[in-house]
Amino acid sequence: MPTSASRSAPSFLPQTALNELVALLRSQGYTVIAPTVEAGVITYAPITTGQQIARGLIDYQDGGSYRLSATEEPELQFQYVVGANGPKRFLFPPTQRLYEFRAEKGGFVQEGGPPPAPKLAFLGVRPCDLAAMRVQDRVFSEEEGRTAGCLAGAFYTEARRQAMVIAVNCTRPSGTCFCASMGTGPEASEGFDLALTEQRGGFVVTVGSEKGGKLLEGLPGRKASAAEQELAELKLARAREHMGRHLDRSGLKEVLDRAVDHPRWDEVAQRCLSCGNCTMVCPTCFCSTVSDSSTLDQGPVTRTRYWESCFTHQFSYTTAGPVRNTIRGRYRHWLRHKLCTWFDQFGCSGCVGCGRCITWCPVGIDLTVEAQQIRQSQPPEDGGNSTREKQA
Ligand code: SF4
Numbered sequence: 001m002p003t004s005a006s007r008s009a010p011s012f013l014p015q016t017a018l019n020e021l022v023a024l025l026r027s028q029g030y031t032v033i034a035p036t037v038e039a040g041v042i043t044y045a046p047i048t049t050g051q052q053i054a055r056g057l058i059d060y061q062d063g064g065s066y067r068l069s070a071t072e073e074p075e076l077q078f079q080y081v082v083g084a085n086g087p088k089r090f091l092f093p094p095t096q097r098l099y100e101f102r103a104e105k106g107g108f109v110q111e112g113g114p115p116p117a118p119k120l121a122f123l124g125v126r127p128c129d130l131a132a133m134r135v136q137d138r139v140f141s142e143e144e145g146r147t148a149g150c151l152a153g154a155f156y157t158e159a160r161r162q163a164m165v166i167a168v169n170c171t172r173p174s175g176t177c178f179c180a181s182m183g184t185g186p187e188a189s190e191g192f193d194l195a196l197t198e199q200r201g202g203f204v205v206t207v208g209s210e211k212g213g214k215l216l217e218g219l220p221g222r223k224a225s226a227a228e229q230e231l232a233e234l235k236l237a238r239a240r241e242h243m244g245r246h247l248d249r250s251g252l253k254e255v256l257d258r259a260v261d262h263p264r265w266d267e268v269a270q271r272c273l274s275c276g277n278c279t280m281v282c283p284t285c286f287c288s289t290v291s292d293s294s295t296l297d298q299g300p301v302t303r304t305r306y307w308e309s310c311f312t313h314q315f316s317y318t319t320a321g322p323v324r325n326t327i328r329g330r331y332r333h334w335l336r337h338k339l340c341t342w343f344d345q346f347g348c349s350g351c352v353g354c355g356r357c358i359t360w361c362p363v364g365i366d367l368t369v370e371a372q373q374i375r376q377s378q379p380p381e382d383g384g385n386s387t388r389e390k391q392a
């Protein structure tokens with residue numbers, strides 16, 4: 001994981017250096033993961049040349065809507081922000097083999113564990129996803145005193161330890177972004193090796209770690225001029241003022257602590273399909289389930305971990321049946337976990353303001369609106385609500 005280094009004066013990399021950056025990373029044994037286009041959506045995928053990085057495109061995002069179009073500024077590389085997926089699926093894969101066993105001589109012999117951790121270079125990570133990686137470190141990383149025991153923790157820890165993280169600061173937020181409200185963007189503040197701020201002709205580069213500094217030495221950079229640095233600052237300030245969404249976080253945890261019986265949950269339950277999209281696209285969601293499969297002959301038994309969603313009916317199943325038996329209960333659990341009970345569990349917010357759950361909700365449910373509605377129409381503190389969560 002990137003360790004902070006004392007920040008040197010920013011450098012300037014010409015845009016053409018992206019190709020050299022990809023080649024340099026590959027020569028050092030990294031698999032480079034970068035934004036590409038798949039099915040009309042910005043999608044992080046392995047690349048082998050800088051030419052494969054999505055370019056000349058701009059995204060329009062709103063509640064339940066995503067559209068990628070040609071930009072009027074094709075000379076800029078990163079006019080789009082996040083699509084449905086992000087770095088999460090490479091560190092915490094949606095499907096991962098945990099163990100493989102074979103029955104032999106009246107017992108079981110273990111044949112295989114999780115795959116070896118890959119050496120990944122993430123190129124083009126947005127500050128919200130960077131913040132989400134730090135949130136997931138608290139869940140999975142064995143270096144962070146993780147609180148959720150997970151069989152694949154060693155895979156995650158090693159993949160994170162080896163990873164090179166090259167962030168791209170956001171100079172043009174989308175319609176569903178609210179990282180400025182969450183304090184996670186539009187500028188990356190920590191957890192990166194290099195951070196790029198784009199302007200015509202290239203990138204102002206900030207070094208975030210020793211590893212990043214060494215990488216930069218192998219690239220055709222020069223010291224950024226005062227004008228280039230000032231322009232980068234102006235672009236980030238402008239992005240901060242043009243977020244698509246806003247979330248008032250003041251006292252929000254306390255508001256949601258008191259909102260267990262709020263009538264808004266009934267209203268949102270009328271619209272929510274319990275499809276789980278919001279959890280599948282969220283860069284901090286970490287729930288999983290395991291399933292065992294065996295062949296019909298004497299072949300191996302495989303235990304596989306799959307992403308799971310708190311919106312499925314069986315997710316909270318106990319001996320007495322599902323604890324959260326209604327959509328009202330499931331949506332309430334999800335939103336309160338993100339913005340309220342995550343603080344109790346991990347000491348931080350479970351939401352980084354990436355806006356994905358708004359964009360990819362098929363009916364456009366917007367957690368910033370839901371949270372605000374609850375805040376505005378909450379009964380007085382002594383209105384009879386219990387802070388103890390009642391079963392749905
Ligand atoms: S809750 Fe929504 S906005 Fe927040 S991090 Fe998850 S997907 Fe992004």
Ligand code: SF4
Nearest residue numbers: 272273275276278361
């Ligand atoms: S809030 Fe939207 S995305 Fe999430 S489960 Fe409900 S309908 Fe699906």
